[in-house]
Amino acid sequence: MPLDGKRICGPEGTKSPLLFIPKKQTNLLDDNRKRTDGRHAEDLRPLFLRLGINSQARGSAYIEMNRTKVVATVYGPREIQRRREFDMKGQLLCEFKFAPFSCKVRRQYQPDNEEKALSSVLRETLEPVVCLHKFPKSRVDIFVLVLENDGSALAAAITCAGAALVDAGIDMYDVVIGCGLRQDEATTLVDPVYEEEYRPEDNHQSGEHGNMVLGFMPLLQQVAALQCDGELQPKTVSAALGMLMESCYGIYSIVQECLTESLKNKLKKREKDVTKVIS
Amino acid sequence: ANTDVLVGVKAELDAPESSQPNRGRLEFFVDCTANADPEFEGRGGEDLALGISSALSQAFSSSNCLDLCSLCVLPGQQVWLLYVDVLILECGGSLLDAVSLAVKAALMNTKIPAVTVNTTEEGSSEIEVSDDPYDVNNLEVSKVPCIVTLTRVGHQFVVDATKEEQACSIGHLSVAVTESGSLTAVRKTGSGSLHPESILDILQTAQEIGINLNQQLVEKVKLESSVKKDRRGFLT
Amino acid sequence: MAGLELLSDQGFRLDGRRPHELRKIECRMGVFAQADGSAYIEQGNTKVLAAVYGPHEMRGSKSRGLHHKVLINCQYSMATFSTGERKRRPRGDRKSQEMTLHLKQTFEAAIMTQLYPRSQIDIFVEVLQADGGNYSTCVNAATLALVDAGIPLKDYVCACTTGFVNDTPMVDISFVEESLGGPQLTVAVLPKSEQIVLLEMASRLHVDYLNKVLKTAVKGCKDVYVILDEVVRNHVAQIASSVGSE
Numbered sequence: 001m002p003l004d005g006k007r008i009c010g011p012e013g014t015k016s017p018l019l020f021i022p023k024k025q026t027n028l029l030d031d032n033r034k035r036t037d038g039r040h041a042e043d044l045r046p047l048f049l050r051l052g053i054n055s056q057a058r059g060s061a062y063i064e065m066n067r068t069k070v071v072a073t074v075y076g077p078r079e080i081q082r083r084r085e086f087d088m089k090g091q092l093l094c095e096f097k098f099a100p101f102s103c104k105v106r107r108q109y110q111p112d113n114e115e116k117a118l119s120s121v122l123r124e125t126l127e128p129v130v131c132l133h134k135f136p137k138s139r140v141d142i143f144v145l146v147l148e149n150d151g152s153a154l155a156a157a158i159t160c161a162g163a164a165l166v167d168a169g170i171d172m173y174d175v176v177i178g179c180g181l182r183q184d185e186a187t188t189l190v191d192p193v194y195e196e197e198y199r200p201e202d203n204h205q206s207g208e209h210g211n212m213v214l215g216f217m218p219l220l221q222q223v224a225a226l227q228c229d230g231e232l233q234p235k236t237v238s239a240a241l242g243m244l245m246e247s248c249y250g251i252y253s254i255v256q257e258c259l260t261e262s263l264k265n266k267l268k269k270r271e272k273d274v275t276k277v278i279s
Numbered sequence: 280a281n282t283d284v285l286v287g288v289k290a291e292l293d294a295p296e297s298s299q300p301n302r303g304r305l306e307f308f309v310d311c312t313a314n315a316d317p318e319f320e321g322r323g324g325e326d327l328a329l330g331i332s333s334a335l336s337q338a339f340s341s342s343n344c345l346d347l348c349s350l351c352v353l354p355g356q357q358v359w360l361l362y363v364d365v366l367i368l369e370c371g372g373s374l375l376d377a378v379s380l381a382v383k384a385a386l387m388n389t390k391i392p393a394v395t396v397n398t399t400e401e402g403s404s405e406i407e408v409s410d411d412p413y414d415v416n417n418l419e420v421s422k423v424p425c426i427v428t429l430t431r432v433g434h435q436f437v438v439d440a441t442k443e444e445q446a447c448s449i450g451h452l453s454v455a456v457t458e459s460g461s462l463t464a465v466r467k468t469g470s471g472s473l474h475p476e477s478i479l480d481i482l483q484t485a486q487e488i489g490i491n492l493n494q495q496l497v498e499k500v501k502l503e504s505s506v507k508k509d510r511r512g513f514l515t
Numbered sequence: 516m517a518g519l520e521l522l523s524d525q526g527f528r529l530d531g532r533r534p535h536e537l538r539k540i541e542c543r544m545g546v547f548a549q550a551d552g553s554a555y556i557e558q559g560n561t562k563v564l565a566a567v568y569g570p571h572e573m574r575g576s577k578s579r580g581l582h583h584k585v586l587i588n589c590q591y592s593m594a595t596f597s598t599g600e601r602k603r604r605p606r607g608d609r610k611s612q613e614m615t616l617h618l619k620q621t622f623e624a625a626i627m628t629q630l631y632p633r634s635q636i637d638i639f640v641e642v643l644q645a646d647g648g649n650y651s652t653c654v655n656a657a658t659l660a661l662v663d664a665g666i667p668l669k670d671y672v673c674a675c676t677t678g679f680v681n682d683t684p685m686v687d688i689s690f691v692e693e694s695l696g697g698p699q700l701t702v703a704v705l706p707k708s709e710q711i712v713l714l715e716m717a718s719r720l721h722v723d724y725l726n727k728v729l730k731t732a733v734k735g736c737k738d739v740y741v742i743l744d745e746v747v748r749n750h751v752a753q754i755a756s757s758v759g760s761e
Contacts, residue, residue: 015297113332116333117329117330120329124467124470127471128450132470208461210341212465220472222472223472223473223475224467225467226452226466226467226473226478227337227466229341229464230340231341231343231463232463233461234486237465237482238479241475280549287596291601310592312605312639313566314639315549316549317574320639321606364594368547368564513546513564
């Protein structure tokens with residue numbers, strides 16, 4: 001653990017107050033088969049997406065799913081300087097970062113192993129989506145910052161990064177939509193919040209359980225990312241996969257609307273600029 | 280080319296993580312040695328190493344894989360910390376699969392010394408670790424998964440891909456399967472995408488192969504530990 | 516020395532050896548198919564793998580290449596599980612860097628470097644289990660790997676670490692003998708010409724004894740040489756017979 005000189009550390013053996021919060025054993029679904037936040041099992045959270053929130057970047061997007069908030073910015077494509085990395089295909093550089101204040105526990109500024117692993121997952125998700133052959137010898141940088149993590153951060157990041165790439169005008173085969181899922185025995189919860197996501201400190205679970213994240217290209221019907229952990233049977237995974245794909249189509253219709261909206265706004269703005277110049 | 284992997288497990292007594300006071304800890308460390316590829320010299324292999332260790336942590340993330348509660352000595356104070364150190368000596372394809380097999384074999388072979396906790400008159404506890412090499416406990420490994428990676432070559436999927444096959448392919452799906460056939464992790468790697476229907480096929484195939492692989496590994500390790508050979512390892 | 520007696524009155528060491536006896540050396544050449552040359556050696560409980568790549572074109576920046584001789588690139592690393600207490604990093608610490616430098620200097624003296632100008636030879640050694648005499652074992656392993664790779668050497672390089680207890684030099688000391696802090700003399704020689712390519716001493720030793728210890732160490736190196744030479748000859752004979760039978 002790197003020592004943080006900027007803040008006053010407690011004495012040795014200090015424990016985080018969060019540990020003393022009594023753990024409530026709440027059921028994932030109540031008697032009316034509703035979740036803790038009042039949704040049904042297969043309901044998504046309300047989604048807000050806006051493009052072009054950063055004027056400095058070539059493309060950017062902001063996504064909000066209740067309390068999960070993610071910003072993605074895209075720079076490039078720019079030329080690769082070093083000769084060793086020469087490639088006729090374009091390259092992607094992804095950085096996935098949790099803001100220091102985004103989680104219950106403070107995150108360090110330096111990327112930790114989880115963030116590095118998520119960065120490479122994100123890169124492998126976006127590589128099949130982007131037409132890499134269109135920009136040889138160059139690289140596109142994609143930075144994803146999670147402002148608040150209330151579950152399904154990776155799924156939100158995938159959707160957001162895809163939208164930011166669209167905003168940047170990078171050639172793509174399809175948009176990419178991310179969606180998460182939590183399986184707990186027979187219960188399947190789509191788009192889980194932080195409390196619903198599986199934690200290893202949960203006590204021994206006898207039945208099936210696990211988390212899944214899908215990155216999906218809705219028009220081409222291709223899976224760009226699939227991450228699963230826990231303990232599941234292939235049958236459950238395939239059933240969950242079907243459910244996730246359905247949810248992805250749901251998210252896709254919203255994303256599509258946002259994309260056309262932003263394009264219209266862009267065109268309107270350009271028209272205004274043109275008339276300004278003429279007058 | 281062959282794929283050669285060496286795994287060492289070391290157990291140390293350490294403080295538990297404060298969020299999980301009564302569970303042992305498991306840490307994976309992967310080192311891609313320059314023996315495998317001169318490109319790995321210095322810090323060149325770190326990205327690959329990180330990818331492998333995160334895949335291992337993902338496969339072991341379910342609390343059922345390894346009974347970490349049995350590794351607790353004094354709740355909140357002392358637990359066993361298992362360092363699983365993976366050394367990659369030669370890579371000729373299907374590295375992750377080979378690593379997971381080696382990790383499982385090493386865990387089967389791991390012996391944790393017996394520990395007795397004595398309470399002194401002042402009420403504090405003293406931990407005594409047995410130094411008898413036969414007074415040891417083995418780990419329960421029946422739920423430890425093996426990873427099966429299916430690689431897309433054209434329209435087909437192959438298991439245990441060679442380096443050349445991997446170079447030609449852009450889509451891989453790694454599935455961690457336990458002896459009973461549960462999947463503890465699935466991850467898509469590589470820069471390609473997969474069709475949902477082929478994923479369902481892959482999962483079925485991976486489960487069959489994984490169950491078989493687990494059984495064969497257990498048999499092989501048992502055979503290996505029962506036969507006394509005068510030359511072992513690299514000398515054979 | 517309290518507690519442990521390194522040399523008993525009868526003249527036996529802790530592991531039952533006499534002072535001039537080496538540990539059991541077992542080795543194998545050609546362990547890996549991928550490397551140009553490789554070898555594995557066990558000296559008692561010290562186990563080392565060595566791989567050699569090259570001679571090949573300069574990797575990385577071409578400007579590092581030397582116009583009159585080959586560049587020798589070494590890396591010494593220790594498996595994290597090789598020591599009693601787990602090592603946190605396999606390489607990059609001071610000790611490993613020093614070892615790397617020593618290996619480089621040793622083999623610059625032994626390889627016929629002028630034959631391959633503007634090229635590079637990589638020597639990677641990996642300590643799998645450390646039980647004393649790490650440097651010496653690495654040198655012996657690297658020599659075998661270089662022979663396996665077919666790189667022209669002036670001679671074998673054999674190394675031996677020698678301790679000194681009760682006026683008696685002890686060859687090929689183990690970890691326990693090393694850690695009790697007596698003087699240690701590590702020497703790497705070209706056995707035929709008896710040239711010393713590396714000599715290092717730690718701790719304090721009276722100058723009158725130096726010659727005696729050095730002589731014993733060189734004798735130890737020559738003993739190592741006999742073993743290595745036999746291994747190489749067997750290996751070559753084996754290859755020759757398998758080629759002939761085809």
